[in-house]
Amino acid sequence: MGDPSQSPTPRFPHSSPPTLSTLTLLLLLCGYAHSQCKILRCNAEYVSSTLSLKSGGSPGALRGDQDGGVDSRGLCRALRSYALCTRRTARTCRGDLAFHSAVHGIEDLMIQHNCSRQGPTAPPPPRGPALPGEGPIRSSGPSLPGGSPAHSSSPAAPDPCDYEGRFSRLHGRPPGFLHCASFGDPHVRSFHHHFHTCRVQGAWPLLDNDFLFVQATSSPVASGANATTTRKLTIIFKNMQECIDQKVYQAEVDNLPAAFEDGSINGGTRPGGSSLSIRTAEPGSHVEIQAAYIGTTIIIRQTAGQLSFSIKVAEDVARAFSAEQDLQLCVGGCPPSQRLSHSECNHRGAITIDTARQLCKEGLPVEDAYFHSCVFDVLISGDPNFTVAAHAALEDARAFLPDLEKLHLFPSDAGVPLSSATLPAPLLSGLFFLWLCIQ
Secondary structure, three states, X not given: OOXXXXXXXXXXXXXXXXXXXXXXXXXXXXXXXOOXXXXXXXXXXXXXXXXXXXXXXXXXXXXXXXXXXXXXXXXXXXXXXXXXXXXXXXXXXXXXXXXXXXXXXXXXXXXXXXXXOOOOOOOOOOOOOOOOOOOXXXXXXXXXXXXXXXXXXXXXXXXXXXXXXXXHHHHOOOOOEEEEEXXXXXXXXXXXXXXXXXXXXEEEEEEEOOOEXXXXXXXXXXXXXXXXXXXXXXXXXXXXXXXXXXXXXXXXXXXXXXXXOOOOOEOOOOOOHHHEEEEEXXXXXXXXXXEHHHOEEEEEEEEOOEEEEEEEEEHHHHOOOOHHHOOOHHHHOOOHHHEOOHHHOOOOOOOOHXXXXXXXXXXXXXXXXXXXXXXXXXXXXXXXXXXXXXXXXXXXXHHHOOOHXXXXXXXXXXXXXXXXXXXXXXXXXXXXXXXXXXX
């Protein structure tokens, strides 16, 4: 799945350099931005600079390449100018997906065409016609390059607050997604399918990126116990241009509201406000939040006096964070110092391991990480209701995971050399439970 600290870049086939029309379409489809974010101006200037390279030959052919390829010297000058423009507007464009897409596209093209970062830049071109989304286009307006008028029938630009639709039109494929969950005592399933049982107390970030912040606050499951449960969740959807105002959702045990902190149930009065919405699936126990503008769905549940969190999020949204935002349980799992050891797997109450296994087996027939987490939770808490949390987490994973082959995690997935074909089932189960404890 790759390193989440590395942002994705648009890829072009190395055997076929991008034509002018491809580059123009790429930039036009990235055209929406907040009025303070000047990425529109950078996009327009780059399109104009590359148009000026066109010869009188076939459409898309650039001077210096008889096969319709790219004049690297002219293109490199245009790319350096484009990069300089994006750097100048970087501060006001933080959190803008169109801006990030442009930056990574520049990097990719400079590498493909062996452009040095230092060198001459293209002169500022004259202001060109309005890009889609920059303003209304009238049939009587200025002509587009090539002499054709800018008719109102020009292809509509994608909705900037529909992440999946915009990504599909820009890249010609659906976006990739990642899944993370936290439930029970708590157990964290990271984006990279690491499965840890954590002792984390107090407030810890599950996510912290340019678009979204999620913090879980945990306390001991019982007096004197090292195992903890999540008692509070705080989710911040960060301000994003014309899509949404900043919204905060906060849930606590016995208080799972059906609205954001300001009482609203959507992203506010901006044009794309409906791209963020909240609904109650089961009052008091199950809330779902849809954030279409960043390709994200979140489920918050309450069971057995604890809160569970589950998310499906677009890859490039999850990866949009800096080095200072490195502590994220969904990205790196629990820090080693916060993982429960086998010596701390103390049973509470009168429930035996056989009884716990029987209770968990009813809803979790596969003895995977979810099953053993269920057994762990029931033994630690002494509460049979903890079976519901593990079962719900498995069902959320089934709905959210792009690759269902990753649904069930076993010790071998975590690097433990066990094989169900060579070990008796009771021994395998016991070793799995021991592995779960020491994670």
